[in-house]
Amino acid sequence: MNKFEYRGRTHLLITADHGRGRTAQDWRDHNSKTDGSQDTWIALVSPRMDRRGEWGEGSALSTSQIAATLADWMGIDWNSDHPNAGHVIR
Secondary structure, three states: OOOOOOOOOOOEEEEOOOOOOOOHHHHHOOOOOOOOOOOOOEEEEOOOOOOOOOOOOOOOOOHHHHHHHHHHHOOOOHHHHOOOOOOOOO
16 A cells, blocks of 8 residues: 555545533532533544634534534545534544
């Protein structure tokens, strides 16, 4: 396998299942009632995305968009079978 075989075809999506809160103490001792535990992050690397860096402007992204985004990267229209799911992150 040559090292360039995956060039232009590799996508990465990394996220967390929940936030850790807003303070150093929250990081070690948090639960669903901790302020900030509802916030998480998503890191995306894809040849289909031109944007780089932190996306501060625009509407917030949601973990409900992850399945549609992964499916889109594989050429599958997730929302046609799951119309109430989040939409593809672009």
